[in-house]
Amino acid sequence: MKPTPSQRRRGPRVALLALVLCSLLVPLAFIFDRAPSGYATTDERRRQEVFLPSVDPVEQIGGGGVPVHRVPVHGARQDPPKKVSNGSTGVLQQHNHTEHRPSGVSAKPKVLPVPRTEPPKAVKEPTRIEVREDRKRRDNGTKEDEVENAKTCQLEFGSYCLWSTEHKVIMKDSIVKRLKDQLFVARSYYPSIAKLQGQEVLTQEMKQNIQEHERVLSASAVDADLPSFINTKIEQMEHTIARAKSCTVECHNVARKLRQILDMTDDEAHFHMKQSAFLYNLGSQTLPKTHHCLSMRLTLEYFKSPSLDSDVSLARKFNTRNHRHYVILSKNVLAASVVINSTVISSKEPGNNVFHILTDAQNFYGMKYWFARNSYNKAAIDVVNYEEMVLEKLPKLGMQELYLSEEFRVLIRSTEQPTEQTRMEYLSLFSHSHFFIPEIFKDLKKVVVLDDDVVIQRDLSFLWNLDMGDKVNGAVEFCGVRLGQVRNLLGKTKYDPKSCAWKSGVNVINLDKWKKHKVTEKYLILLKQVKIKDEVALREAAFSISLLSFQHLIYPLDERLILSGLGYDYGIDPEVARSSASLHYNGNMKPWLELGILEYKKYWRRFLTREDRFMDECNVNP
Incomplete structure (x- = not known):
């Protein structure tokens, strides 16, 4: 039985109505989906955010494999500690990074100002002086972040941070780094591309390129170990990523995947940092x-x-x-x-x-x-x-x-x-x-x-x-x-x-x-x-x-x-060291160790x- 003309006209109307409804629901879903995705925050990650603005930690680094023990040195003006750690003598006080209140001041919710409804003004082009001042502010902010990161590193890993900074090696293997960057981006796009209809060829090509990149990186840690055809692989992956970016995908899925990869990388970097600090302390406490x-x-x-x-x-x-x-x-x-x-x-x-x-x-x-x-x-x-x-x-x-x-x-x-x-x-x-x-x-x-x-x-x-x-x-x-x-x-x-x-x-x-x-x-x-x-x-x-x-x-x-x-x-002045009555090599970098500071040896x-x-x-x- 053939459909009547009225039934034939009803089909496009229903499709059009469904399309309009989806166009309204997708932005709403994007607005309300604000929860951070990726790996859940672990206890160890929270411990990294604990800092002691009103106590001075004292850490013992003894010989013979004694673990680091943190205990506070209370300041002159300080509230009583709020949280007792698991250690027998250590007391840690936990605070929030984002807010510091004087004692006795109750926590009140912040009220956001009412948005102004004035028409937007013309954007003024910044002058050279403004650009220079803005760049200087950014540089100062970067230096402050570096100092804060150094303090946090010393608090957690001890003198290993000093040694690692002094012996820091600049990464020279740029091709390996580029391969890793391409691999991260391809992994983030792959789940979304695999769900698209009609992109089976691109999905297979991306999967193959990812596997080849992983195979190359598993066998090569520096540029000198890379095979001769690596430039061809890089161009193929670049072309595949460009095709993936041209496809219409859900951006929050890609962002979620990138956050997952970033969390995995941070966890791996922190693990290697802890392992390096342990080996450093082991080397400083072990006789050659x-x-x-x-x-x-x-x-x-x-x-x-x-x-x-x-x-x-x-x-x-x-x-x-x-x-x-x-x-x-x-x-x-x-x-x-x-x-x-x-x-x-x-x-x-x-x-x-x-x-x-x-x-x-x-x-x-x-x-x-x-x-x-x-x-x-x-x-x-x-x-x-x-x-x-x-x-x-x-x-x-x-x-x-x-x-x-x-x-x-x-x-x-x-x-x-x-x-x-x-x-x-x-x-x-x-x-x-x-x-x-x-x-x-x-x-x-x-x-x-x-x-x-x-x-x-x-x-x-x-x-x-x-x-x-x-x-x-x-x-x-x-x-x-x-x-x-x-x-x-x-x-x-x-x-x-x-x-x-x-x-x-x-x-x-x-x-x-x-x-x-x-x-x-x-x-x-x-x-x-x-x-x-x-x-x-x-x-x-x-x-x-x-x-x-x-x-x-x-x-x-x-x-x-x-x-x-x-x-x-x-930072000891050599002239001061030469003129001193006696020198004390207290610390982990003893002069008879390879870890010792060369200038003082x-x-x-x-x-x-x-x-x-x-x-x-x-x-x-x-």
């Missing part, structure tokens, strides 16, 4: 294999050689009070050798110096053999097995393992001037092993404790003439951190909130006053109050215990005595003993 070779060869030669009895005249100095006694805690034979050699060369009376090296059982025999083979201008050197000493003579004190000075990374942010650039310092403090020094050297009256990452450039004999009064520990004070700013770490112990922190590196210890004030007993009492779950918590406890044990017992030394920061700060290398045959056999060249 050449140093292991040296230690093993020295230990082997010790047992192969006849008895190494030290010079009797030198051994008599070990317990004689009228000599200048230095104490060094170290597990690194080269580091201890540089400290001793630099001190002896800089001394006006080198024969009056006595060095006591406290080391562990693993490195004891290697160190003993090294210092028996090498002489240091008539200075007496006593290598002590700390673990054996504590186990045999001090069994009640425990702490048999040797701990070196603990380093804490301190990020200092001004609460009164939030726009001021964050400052980073490495605060070195005594470890648990330092508190047993008076029990080990009972016959001595005064000693100077040197860290094994120190280089001495001036005579230190004046330290023995200091009148420290009733003080115990002569140290350089660091008033950038006061006890009141770390109150959440100090527990319920009474303390003076205005007392300054102090630094290890070069410390004058009056052992008689130490025993008078019972510093070791005070340390043991504080240690019992700390909940020690594992070695990490034990080493973290050194921060609060060191500060509280020597409260009101610090004799402030001249800050010009020691220049700190050569293990993390790239020369001050350490000049005191290195290079003539020893084991140095050549193990290829030791720090």
